[in-house]
Amino acid sequence: MELYRVEQIAEGDYGCEELPEGAPVLCSVTLRGPDGASLVVEVPDQALTAQSIQEGCTVLRQDGSLQLVRPIRTSALIGLGALGILFGRKMPGVQVIADSQRAARYTAHPATCNGQPCPFSYCSPSQGQPADLALVTVKATGLEQAIRDIAPFVGPHTVILSLLNGITSEERLEAAYPGHTLWSVAIGMDANRVGRDLVFKAPGRIQFGERDGRITPRVAAVAQYFAACGIAGEPCTDILYKQWHKLMINVGLNQASAAFGMTYGDLAKDTPQRAKMLQAMQEVIRLANAEGVPLPPDDDVVWLAGAIPSFKPDNRPSMGQDIQARRPTEVEEFAGTVRRLSQKHGLPTPANDFFYQRIRAIEAGWAAQPH
Template structure:
């Protein structure tokens, strides 16, 4: 199976490197600047699960795509989605399977509109990784899992074939028979974590130590749960209990990657992770919406960032 990994950044680069190490037929679709960096320095991964180095990783530019791939692994940031779609479109044939690992749901709408829902799987990943100043991928802890599934539910010959390629590649692979529920469960957790830590500019432990901080997290989590329920995907009790444990852990240094991006003055996924969640709300929120307050905070950051860039 020919696999095209869109990008060689923190997420795509990490999982692509693991697949490459396992002997899979992987090609990275990169921009010219990243391609030049990889030619000079190679693809390097620093990880508690084992470092990897590929002096000459297989890669291609969008202009050089001439034939369809069997599987396209997509893990870009949401604000880069349209550019990514345009770049890999020539690699999509009638039998190509697209596996997006983005958070939220809006990317499914965009991919369906361009390539058809039948070509797009559901997927998600759990990993903390970043690019350092040298362009090397740094895996920050031991978590590195991927969950995939047919959006219609159940198991199919297609998902089994995809899983066979992804399994045994040095990271945890799960095949979900209800991938949309899995994606909603992560979205609820991530939206709570992102809005809470960005709004308070602090990790979970510091928020819990602040007067009223625990209530802020509780209200955010309840609102996010409510949106999931509005869309027929309420988190099961086991998921709720795990999330409550995470959001109630004193001394926790847990933050969202969105906070790290915000503190570094980088683009953030405010609309995709928070704005789209609010747009899907159907039930009325009693009192002030903490989710809307947090979203306004994120949009104010984006407005200031845009104004500063233009100055």
């Protein structure tokens, strides 16, 4: 990704010769890269004017052309759960979208992260103004309400990123706000939340990109913003692959933790429960391949071998935490999605059938056994 700052724009010098008829007026544009090196390129004046590229702007240089990168200066976040706290705490001036009752609860019990306070500013949907970036970190069960609540914060150039688990939230956001959504996934964190208190060892990172794999100015803008915030961000040209890889992880770790009450330490042990988890992950790999996404056959064991040792062994994946707190789970986004799409390809899903039925039974049992 070639990002530059426009240092100077000068009209081309044609000397005594007139510009040939029909030839575009060219400008000499001096660019400065992140390493301090300068570069001079010839760019049609019309192209600069059409994008309002001026001295001081940041541009993306691709295939010899310049594209304006609109900097992200303002941000909004909806969903102050584990991911909202984990990443939102690093976003200066972020507006947390919350109605008055929810904001009062958050204010009465401020969030902490590894024992450190995480102060946030709250803004109700009725008072919202367009932001450059809207980060959606609600649970899947709260997405429809979140889509309605972010409406005042979405302007002509707002970029929407969803960190929801699963592979369906971007389609739903894009249907509501066409042309605003980047595909994204949060990976590599082991955050454990109890109430408003978050504890983690691995801080994670956000992978993001255009659905079709292009590197665009808004991808570049998000990369710049995350870097400035100290958030580990990774612009991707294969974001669908990354999302299916994360789905494989969630279908395994989250559902095993929810169904069997397992911690990360438990998930590392060679048990029948782990074998069931691996079977469910293999079902995702086969489905991804049928959908045209080339997850390798050993994607599950390779990832587990590298990732599990980095997690706090006593922590639990998010769905395991949901079961402990008796919160609605995201089993529909995991096993539910795998079962539905697998039917289309005629693929059996015995492990995901098991997890779906077991987790739904656990949820149904809460009504009969109140706190």
